[in-house]
Amino acid sequence: GAGVSQSPSNKVTEKGKDVELRCDPISGHTALYWYRQRLGQGLEFLIYFQGNSAPDKSGLPSDRFSAERTGESVSTLTIQRTQQEDSAVYLCASSPRRNEKLFFGSGTQLSVL
Amino acid sequence: DQQVKQNSPSLSVQEGRISILNCDYTNSMFDYFLWYKKYPAEGPTFLISISSIKDKNEDGRFTVFLNKSAKHLSLHIVPSQPGDSAVYFCAASSPNYGGSQGNLIFGKGTKLSVKP
Numbered sequence: 001g002a003g004v005s006q007s008p009s010n011k012v013t014e015k016g017k018d019v020e021l022r023c024d025p026i027s028g029h030t031a032l033y034w035y036r037q038r039l040g041q042g043l044e045f046l047i048y049f050q051g052n053s054a055p056d057k058s059g060l061p062s063d064r065f066s067a068e069r070t071g072e073s074v075s076t077l078t079i080q081r082t083q084q085e086d087s088a089v090y091l092c093a094s095s096p097r098r099n100e101k102l103f104f105g106s107g108t109q110l111s112v113l
Numbered sequence: 114d115q116q117v118k119q120n121s122p123s124l125s126v127q128e129g130r131i132s133i134l135n136c137d138y139t140n141s142m143f144d145y146f147l148w149y150k151k152y153p154a155e156g157p158t159f160l161i162s163i164s165s166i167k168d169k170n171e172d173g174r175f176t177v178f179l180n181k182s183a184k185h186l187s188l189h190i191v192p193s194q195p196g197d198s199a200v201y202f203c204a205a206s207s208p209n210y211g212g213s214q215g216n217l218i219f220g221k222g223t224k225l226s227v228k229p
Contacts, residue, residue, distance in 0.1 A: 033216075033217070035219070041221060042117075042119075042220050042222055043157070043202060043204075045217070045218065045219075056216060058216075059216075091156055091157070093156070101147060102149075102159065102217065103159070104156030104157045104158065105156050106154065106155055106156045107156055
């Protein structure tokens with residue numbers, strides 16, 4: 001597709017369950033980012049992939065959060081044993097290279113009950 | 114500790130007037146600044162950027178000003194239009210923030226309402 005695609009667009013889960021969020025970046029974009037936005041807050045950096053380099057995981061809030069990306073393709077963000085404070089919009093973005101403007105997907109609205 | 118601050122959560126202006134959105138930062142290593150616009154239920158979209166070697170960048174109705182000594186940047190929209198109503202995020206990055214590259218730090222956003 002022409003833009004960054006995220007799925008699902010909405011996810012409702014029960015506390016303690018695992019969830020997996022998917023991001024399809026723009027073809028050819030080497031950089032991929034995950035952010036989250038809690039209600040009334042700004043965009044919080046989670047993790048950054050650049051080509052085949054080791055990802056920058058410095059923004060992951062706990063070891064319940066992990067993400068993978070194979071090459072320059074799809075990325076998945078996994079949250080294990082979800083908690084209510086994990087409720088947020090999870091945004092994926094890609095860019096052609098570092099420090100280029102980011103192209104965001106529409107996000108996944110995660111609600112943990 | 115917020116490194117990028119947008120102290121005004123909301124701003125309301127009349128159509129045709131100037132909108133000025135402000136952003137302050139604390140990290141002097143930031144060398145690249147961007148503004149994003151976000152409509153409800155959509156991801157942010159890039160609006161305009163500025164490198165730290167410049168103090169002004171203009172694109173149509175949008176102009177970003179950078180004052181490095183004050184660690185302050187602002188986005189001017191002239192003339193404002195109702196379609197500009199959205200949340201505006203300021204973002205900054207540095208060549209080697211936290212040991213990584215390319216990590217953008219965002220402010221909390223300012224909700225702009227342009228009234229007809």
